Amino acid sequence: MTILNINEKEYSLDLKGHETLLEVLRDTLGLTGTKTACNEAECGACTVLVDDKSVLACITLAKNVEGCKILTIEGLSRGEELHPIQQAFLDNGAVQCGFCAPGFILSTKSLLNRNPKPNLDEIKKSLDGHICRCGGYLKIFDAVKDASQKLNNHDNKE
């Protein structure tokens, strides 16, 4: 048995060993918020966080992340309440078809954990591996700046 900790919940899985994390999330567990697109490490759509770092689930073997904390887009909101990064993406019109959004949002979380006030160059560099097929990059960068402000305000109130 392989035990994976996903969104603070433990799943016991009977894996053969060759399954990617993306296959396990979507096909085995039904966590379809993580998207499949290129399936070859080119687009960032399948990004999840593993121990707070952005990881491409399409090229990660599920068995290799046993013992790590895996966060998918489903684990970000608290019930009906969106995470401030999700809210910032909505507020800034950064979601068009939405296909790229889970990956961008999780990489933004990883960035803001490391660097709470990134400048535009740092944002661009950090999101470099992500493709938005709708071409909404400017609004996505605005959303990341807004998310940074929202999170800093939130922290200052606590």
Ligand code: FES
């Ligand atoms: S689906 Fe994994 S990088 Fe494109």
Ligand code: FES
């Ligand atoms: S919003 Fe459509 S791919 Fe980015």
